[in-house]
Amino acid sequence: MTDSADVRAPTHRFVETNGLRFHCVTAGEGPLVMLLHGFPEFWYSWRHQIPALAAAGFMVVAPDLRGYNDSDKPAGIEAYRMSAIVEDVAGLCRAFGREQAVVVGHDWGGAVAYAFAMANPDMTRALAVLNCPHPADFSQALMGGKNLEQMKKSWYMFFFQFPEIPEQVLAADNFRLLKAFAYSQARRGTFSAKDLKAYTEAFSKPGALTGGINWYRAMLKRPLPPARLFPPISAPTLVIWGERDHFLGKELTRGMKRHFTGRFRVRYLPGVSHWVQQEVPGRVNALLLNFLKGLEKGKM
DSSP, rough: OOHHHHHHHHHHEEEETTTTTEEEEEEEESSSEEEHHHOOOOGGGTTHEEEHHHHTTTTTEEEEOTTTSSSSOSGGGGGGGGGHHHHHEEEEEHTTTOSSSEEETHHHHHHHHHHHHHHHHHGGEEEEEEOOOOOOHHHHHHHHHOOHHHHTTTTHHHHSSSSHHHHHHHHHHHHHHHHHHHTTOOOOOOOOOHHHHHHHHHHSSSHHHHHHHHHHHHHHHSOOOOOSSSSOOOSEEEEEEETTTTTGGGGGTGGGGGGGOOOEEEEETOOSSOOOHHHHHHHHHHHHHHHHHHHHHHHH
16 A cells, blocks of 8 residues: 555546446545546545545545536437446446446435446445435335425426526536536535635536436436345445435435335435535545445444
8 A cells, every 4th residue: 555645636537438438536545436426526526535535544536527627428218228337337347447336426426326236236335325315215105105304405406307498507607507506505614615616617618517417317217126136245245324414304314224125224414415426525524434444343
């Protein structure tokens, strides 16, 4: 292992897999930790976790997922089906010479992490998900008509189904509405002017906004199967949940344990918004590192 001054310095590289070219930020040496971002974000949402995990002895890879920032943005809604995105993650693991990874995901990245663990149990060393419910529970809440409060919170997902209009609305006035919609609920100081500038630049790239929104279009184009058809997740799993999430209700975490056969734990963070790893990076880093150390000791 190199010294901390080396491993803390992230490097940028492009990797080709699954027929696409992905921009990845990497740091560190050791067991692979794959960091998967959500919407409307890109690798930058993990800027506080990359150096901490690298310094602790892990090889960290934070890709721009398909459709985002500097990664390829395939045309068409069908290109953003979950199975294709899961294969992207598997291909990235192999591109970095690994057959197994700890997969960490936030928001949409959490949905990919769940799907990856179900599709590739042998490749999933462990799973950590931040503010994203299990897909079976979210599907039931959103489409089952039993959680009206969550349906109200998810109104934008239905708005995103319109062609072109969502892009025009969110991009207007230098992405003013996108930034207000996404980040206004975070604690003051979570996002600096520099951070918002980075997000604006990422979504100003040709096709980036449509690429991100197409994830939602693909989700509702192919409804999720009934809960009983989801395979259980055997990997040790940690869920971190900011309780002041204005997009996803805490009730979505109730009963989650039934979806897991491996070790499972939820850690709630009161007063913390949806943007948990950026709002309280120190607390999230400590939870992740304790979880990862517990894996090596055979406990959580």
